[in-house]
Amino acid sequence: MPRPVTVRFLAGGEGPWRIDHVVAVTGVCLPVARRLFIVDGDDDGFAERDPPAWAITAFTSNERYLQRAERAALASRQEPLGRPQATCAAMLPIRKSDAWWDLPQDERRSIIEERSRHIRIGLDYLPAVARRLYHCRDLGEPFDFVTWFEFAPVASAAFDELLARLRATEEWSYVQREVDVRLSR
């Protein structure tokens, strides 16, 4: 597992990803913007001419809930980001409630997997949907996580089904704010 990497999601007039639409699933939406640039931690070559419409800083980290067999099942099926045919992306910034963060580790784990089957549901959409989780609660951002997904246009309906199944779980009852940003390149 590589060391954590910090990235900055910059929405504005520039970037390789076109923002096709933005929906507030729960809570307040994000401002309108045309394009998204993801600045890697070590990349200081990017400077937007104008201030971004919005920006979120977040990092990859160690796994917080996965057990060994689950990790092996994911690893045997998942594919990396950046596949040429995966021209669709979804960015889901999520904030969970204080009640969620007040739960001890083992109870959060129980809700996520034993009761909501979050990992198990995700497996059903591999390898079509590639995924990376970023954390941002510890940085004082208005969201706790950003999940980034990439898939081919043909997998769009399957991806919507994945989200619908996750949003119907007990885990999602703790989601206080969720914005669904859809992109293409």
Add this chain to the structure above:
Amino acid sequence: MPRPVTVRFLAGGEGPWRIDHVVAVTGVCLPVARRLFIVDGDDDGFAERDPPAWAITAFTSNERYLQRAERAALASRQEPLGRPQATCAAMLPIRKSDAWWDLPQDERRSIIEERSRHIRIGLDYLPAVARRLYHCRDLGEPFDFVTWFEFAPVASAAFDELLARLRATEEWSYVQREVDVRLSR
């Protein structure tokens, strides 16, 4: 549980804590400095005249391993930082190995508590020793954690015993770098 707070540990010529001695327990030591200033995330009133001898940025976060009964046991005995009689402090920056971070969540938990009794050992030194854990691996720091301890001079021997017991555990076999900074005010 409050939202995470980011602090900056600045070692140099200024600050309320005098650095009495610094020992490299494992790996490379930190440079010599006279005093320590802990800058709170929201405190921009501090600007050292000279560049710090060393600086570490770290944040408090949600609990990563505690179960509900353990949290209750800690809460019933622990006391806050900042007690007037607690004029001794210890700052322990620690980095664990890649092998540690490659372990899945449940195996890290097993090593920490079921096999090393980290939480159970800590309980034996409450309320004499007050403690706060900061995380910094996700920020790209050369350490993964900083643990900050405060205690009265009379508890110094007990504190040394606590560290000796922790350093004898299986968990500590994953510690790749540890610096022991002792301070007083």
